[in-house]
Amino acid sequence: MPKLESMTSIRRFSLALLLAPAIAGAQAIPASTRANADKLLTAALADTLAWHRLAEMTDTYGNRLSGSASLEHAMDWILTGLKADGFANVRGEPVMVPHWVRGAESLTLHTPRETPIVMLGLGGSVGTPAGGITAPVLVVKSFDDLTAHAAQAKGKIVLFDAPFRTDLDPMAGYEATVVYRGNGAVAAAKVGAVAAIIRSIESFSIRSPHTGATRYDATTPKIPIAAISIEDAEMLHRMQERGQPMSLTLKMEAQTLPDAPSRNVVAELVGSEHPDEVVVISGHIDSWDVGNGAMDDGGGAFAAWEAVRLMKELGLKPKRTIRVVMWTNEENGGRGGRGYHDAHKAELGKHVAAIESDNGVFSPDGFRFQGSDNGLAAAQAIAQLLAPIKATKMEKGGAEADVGPIIREGVPGFALDVDDTRYFWFHHSIGDTMAVIDRAEFQRCIGAMAVLAYTLADLPQAIPR
Numbered sequence: 001m002p003k004l005e006s007m008t009s010i011r012r013f014s015l016a017l018l019l020a021p022a023i024a025g026a027q028a029i030p031a032s033t034r035a036n037a038d039k040l041l042t043a044a045l046a047d048t049l050a051w052h053r054l055a056e057m058t059d060t061y062g063n064r065l066s067g068s069a070s071l072e073h074a075m076d077w078i079l080t081g082l083k084a085d086g087f088a089n090v091r092g093e094p095v096m097v098p099h100w101v102r103g104a105e106s107l108t109l110h111t112p113r114e115t116p117i118v119m120l121g122l123g124g125s126v127g128t129p130a131g132g133i134t135a136p137v138l139v140v141k142s143f144d145d146l147t148a149h150a151a152q153a154k155g156k157i158v159l160f161d162a163p164f165r166t167d168l169d170p171m172a173g174y175e176a177t178v179v180y181r182g183n184g185a186v187a188a189a190k191v192g193a194v195a196a197i198i199r200s201i202e203s204f205s206i207r208s209p210h211t212g213a214t215r216y217d218a219t220t221p222k223i224p225i226a227a228i229s230i231e232d233a234e235m236l237h238r239m240q241e242r243g244q245p246m247s248l249t250l251k252m253e254a255q256t257l258p259d260a261p262s263r264n265v266v267a268e269l270v271g272s273e274h275p276d277e278v279v280v281i282s283g284h285i286d287s288w289d290v291g292n293g294a295m296d297d298g299g300g301a302f303a304a305w306e307a308v309r310l311m312k313e314l315g316l317k318p319k320r321t322i323r324v325v326m327w328t329n330e331e332n333g334g335r336g337g338r339g340y341h342d343a344h345k346a347e348l349g350k351h352v353a354a355i356e357s358d359n360g361v362f363s364p365d366g367f368r369f370q371g372s373d374n375g376l377a378a379a380q381a382i383a384q385l386l387a388p389i390k391a392t393k394m395e396k397g398g399a400e401a402d403v404g405p406i407i408r409e410g411v412p413g414f415a416l417d418v419d420d421t422r423y424f425w426f427h428h429s430i431g432d433t434m435a436v437i438d439r440a441e442f443q444r445c446i447g448a449m450a451v452l453a454y455t456l457a458d459l460p461q462a463i464p465r
């Protein structure tokens with residue numbers, strides 16, 4: 001983890017930046033904007049309120065799956081805080097969200113020995129009959145391996161023991177492996193399996209399974225699907241290789257209830273010259289129903305909140321409106337992002353940018369940008385303001401899920417890019433708690449979000465689309 005420089009050297013560096021002639025696309029970043037961005041960064045690096053608020057919210061309400069009372073109670077608490085901060089236009093914009101509930105669940109190995117296996121049902125999975133499903137096990141390494149052994153799958157519980165791709169960087173490794181979580185149930189059901197189990201999509205484990213959304217299709221029978229830890233997946237695989245007969249009982253009470261009401265939480269710092277032009281800064285409040293959702297994505301949502309609260313505290317008045325959006329239902333539906341798109345369709349032409357943090361609030365490297373080459377050039381000039389915290393990376397790359405629907409309409413998108421080495425240790429697991437959040441890293445994330453949002457909102461001209 002890179003060490004933060006002393007405050008003195010940050011100030012010296014920032015002074016040099018102030019004096020340097022800089023160009024954002026075709027336009028210079030005015031000295032007043034640069035000076036205010038510098039003040040914001042200094043304030044963020046001393047910030048303690050966001051950490052305490054995140055701790056209080058996660059300690060008090062715990063995890064926040066769509067449809068849960070804890071999500072809505074956490075949103076009420078956040079709305080109260082936004083009003084107390086003096087934000088303008090504080091509101092919850094209604095959206096209906098999926099409502100899946102886990103219920104009680106268990107997995108038991110009977111042969112070659114009787115023992116419980118730690119498991120987590122996957123989000124959206126159907127349940128089992130009340131007595132559970134008891135069946136022998138077929139372990140496969142991949143979808144191709146399942147095809148090769150299709151004749152042996154009928155009536156079995158299929159375990160996909162597909163290791164996380166640690167030869168790739170963490171996000172690419174995740175994307176290469178998460179197909180088993182998404183498609184495992186359908187693939188297993190197509191060859192006659194009665195249930196499916198996946199090796200968790202995790203890059204490290206202390207026998208800690210990870211959940212996440214799964215999918216069914218309209219033409220294949222829906223079978224229950226759960227995740228187990230790396231350790232237990234490897235054990236069952238070894239048992240099969242030795243020719244030891246294995247049988248498991250899977251019990252899951254999971255069910256999908258009717259859609260439930262939820263909200264995107266919205267608050268604004270209204271622009272001083274172009275109040276109708278909007279910079280969205282965001283993260284999502286909902287989480288999976290295990291752990292406390294501190295990393296995914298309480299930290300991102302609260303970084304967005306604190307970035308703008310600091311502007312208010314410093315008395316900054318950017319030319320355009322900065323709109324904090326704390327999304328609902330990123331994890332198992334994306335209804336928050338789509339709902340915002342539909343509700344704000346008429347004003348998307350005046351959306352200058354959409355920023356989201358949803359890779360954890362680890363040490364920031366900069367941002368991934370989704371937009372035009374001219375937009376990227378302007379964004380790269382802004383990123384130089386983050387040199388004091390070594391977060392100047394600004395490269396084309398994928399945006400986050402919630403802002404996706406408005407970015408596809410042409411709004412330039414920014415995703416906070418962080419050191420995600422540890423992200424898939426905790427992601428969607430019981431381990432996602434405040435203990436993951438490093439205070440200094442979180443402060444730098446708040447600083448990066450604040451400087452980007454403020455500068456985008458205060459430039460003489462909006463960055464090019």
Ligand SMILES: [Zn+2]
Pocket residue numbers: 284296297330358
């Ligand atoms: Zn997330």
